[in-house]
Amino acid sequence: MRRHRGLLGAAVIALGAGSVLADQPPRDESGIQLQAAPGRELTVSHCAICHSLDYIPMNAPVMDAGAWKKSIQKMRERFGAPLTDEEAAQVLGYLSSNYSHH
Amino acid sequence: MITRRGAALGLTGYWLAGGVPVPARAGDLTEGATGRGGTEALIALPGKKPLIKRSFRPPNYETPLADLARAFTANEAFFVRYHLAVIPEVDVGAWRLRVGGKSTQHPLVLSLADLRRDFKQVSIAAVGQCSGNRRGLFMPRAPGVQWTSGATGNALWSGVRLRDILQRAGVGADALEVVFDGADSPVLSSTPDYLKSLPVDRALDESTLVALEMNGRPLPHWNGAPARLVVPGWTATYWMKHLTEIRIEPTPFDGFWMKGAYRIPTGAFPGRRFTSQENADTTPITEILVNSLITSHVSGERLHRGASAELVGKAWDNGAGIERVEVSTDGQRSWREATLGRDLGRFAWREFRWKIDTSSAGIVHITTRARSRNGTSQPDKLTPNPSGYHHNLMQELVLEVA
Numbered sequence: 403m404r405r406h407r408g409l410l411g412a413a414v415i416a417l418g419a420g421s422v423l424a425d426q427p428p429r430d431e432s433g434i435q436l437q438a439a440p441g442r443e444l445t446v447s448h449c450a451i452c453h454s455l456d457y458i459p460m461n462a463p464v465m466d467a468g469a470w471k472k473s474i475q476k477m478r479e480r481f482g483a484p485l486t487d488e489e490a491a492q493v494l495g496y497l498s499s500n501y502s503h504h
Numbered sequence: 505m506i507t508r509r510g511a512a513l514g515l516t517g518y519w520l521a522g523g524v525p526v527p528a529r530a531g532d533l534t535e536g537a538t539g540r541g542g543t544e545a546l547i548a549l550p551g552k553k554p555l556i557k558r559s560f561r562p563p564n565y566e567t568p569l570a571d572l573a574r575a576f577t578a579n580e581a582f583f584v585r586y587h588l589a590v591i592p593e594v595d596v597g598a599w600r601l602r603v604g605g606k607s608t609q610h611p612l613v614l615s616l617a618d619l620r621r622d623f624k625q626v627s628i629a630a631v632g633q634c635s636g637n638r639r640g641l642f643m644p645r646a647p648g649v650q651w652t653s654g655a656t657g658n659a660l661w662s663g664v665r666l667r668d669i670l671q672r673a674g675v676g677a678d679a680l681e682v683v684f685d686g687a688d689s690p691v692l693s694s695t696p697d698y699l700k701s702l703p704v705d706r707a708l709d710e711s712t713l714v715a716l717e718m719n720g721r722p723l724p725h726w727n728g729a730p731a732r733l734v735v736p737g738w739t740a741t742y743w744m745k746h747l748t749e750i751r752i753e754p755t756p757f758d759g760f761w762m763k764g765a766y767r768i769p770t771g772a773f774p775g776r777r778f779t780s781q782e783n784a785d786t787t788p789i790t791e792i793l794v795n796s797l798i799t800s801h802v803s804g805e806r807l808h809r810g811a812s813a814e815l816v817g818k819a820w821d822n823g824a825g826i827e828r829v830e831v832s833t834d835g836q837r838s839w840r841e842a843t844l845g846r847d848l849g850r851f852a853w854r855e856f857r858w859k860i861d862t863s864s865a866g867i868v869h870i871t872t873r874a875r876s877r878n879g880t881s882q883p884d885k886l887t888p889n890p891s892g893y894h895h896n897l898m899q900e901l902v903l904e905v906a
Contacts, residue, residue: 434560452691463650482692
């Protein structure tokens with residue numbers, strides 16, 4: 403029992419260390435990992451054409467589905483982002499679900 | 505309690521919002537830099553010291569608080585702000601500045617040597633500040649680069665008066681705006697290039713420069729080498745970096761970055777109007793509003809009882825000049841005047857100092873506000889605007905004497 407607790411403790415410490423490392427901000431663009439969820443690859447492949455993906459978590463505390471919809475609309479209409487309606491809907495679903503403040 | 509990491513990143517703690525002191529960001533005080541999605545870090549661009557990274561591409565990096573304590577912000581510490589990700593290293597020898605447009609009488613092509621040899625060289629100290637400085641502290645919150653208080657800096661800019669260049673090119677009687685383009689460009693041809701315009705009289709103002717140097721050294725690449733526009737008193741959206749082209753035009757420039765960005769509600773803010781770009785709803789942001797920043801302390805710091813302690817910071821405005829900086833320690837019932845430092849020029853920031861009373865233990869609640877000679881003071885309420893521009897609230901700081 404005592405030994406088990408020791409092992410468990412070591413595992414917890416190891417997990418802790420791992421999560422500390424995972425929480426370190428990336429040192430360059432390639433280190434940015436967006437949330438694994440449906441729509442991530444499509445989002446990454448389109449958004450990262452023009453800007454690094456840190457814009458997404460940076461704005462998450464400010465955003466909700468309505469704000470992401472406006473943002474995607476602006477990217478398409480003002481900045482010429484090449485997205486079909488269907489792709490835009492998928493990107494909107496991904497960002498709203500994973501990068502909104504509520 | 506503010507974390508050491510938070511302090512290092514220049515999170516200055518509290519600003520007033522609607523008269524009620526609130527934490528600048530609930531997460532900032534406890535979670536430090538990683539409280540907003542783990543996107544922040546101190547990272548050095550080539551030729552720069554580690555700055556607070558907001559985005560890698562296009563590069564947006566803000567100056568840590570400690571680096572804003574100096575009279576002149578060091579070139580390697582000055583903030584970096586780009587809209588578009590294609591940023592060429594300009595070949596100084598091959599670089600040319602083209603001056604043309606429909607209201608230009610004699611189009612010019614100037615080399616760097618021409619600018620140095622054929623024009624009077626002048627210098628001006630001026631605050632360069634992003635329109636969205638402190639957007640990350642705005643309430644209600646606004647999308648965009650989530651700057652705290654480091655998208656600003658003061659530098660000595662040297663170069664040539666824009667007026668001298670324009671007059672050599674000949675300004676037609678019908679000239680309305682002057683349009684500026686820089687060497688940076690968008691990734692996609694469908695994205696609007698970053699061009700800005702100024703009213704012709706602001707372009708002809710004696711303070712408006714084509715700067716070649718910053719603090720006595722060539723402009724850093726990330727701050728616009730080899731030549732950038734400097735428009736003292738106006739927000740840095742107009743300070744075109746890597747300047748390549750100037751056009752004097754008889755009509756309002758209709759590019760996206762004038763008609764669709766950097767706009768504020770018409771009539772909502774003080775400052776001069778840009779009438780040829782104004783409509784009933786919105787108008788371009790123009791002049792910097794009166795503002796200040798405490799650089800000596802951050803909220804949550806503990807002071808030793810009986811030990812001398814001095815509040816130090818900077819105050820600046822649109823170039824009218826700082827009239828005074830006031831400090832309240834009783835919830836804005838009474839105000840005492842801080843001592844102003846040396847005047848570095850009306851467009852520069854002005855240091856202020858104020859002795860903190862540490863004679864008794866307890867919480868010290870400090871509010872600071874600057875007043876400009878233009879008659880405006882820092883407000884205790886933000887004026888809402890969708891892009892989160894013009895954050896210039898009085899600053900509030902909570903210290904503990906123990």
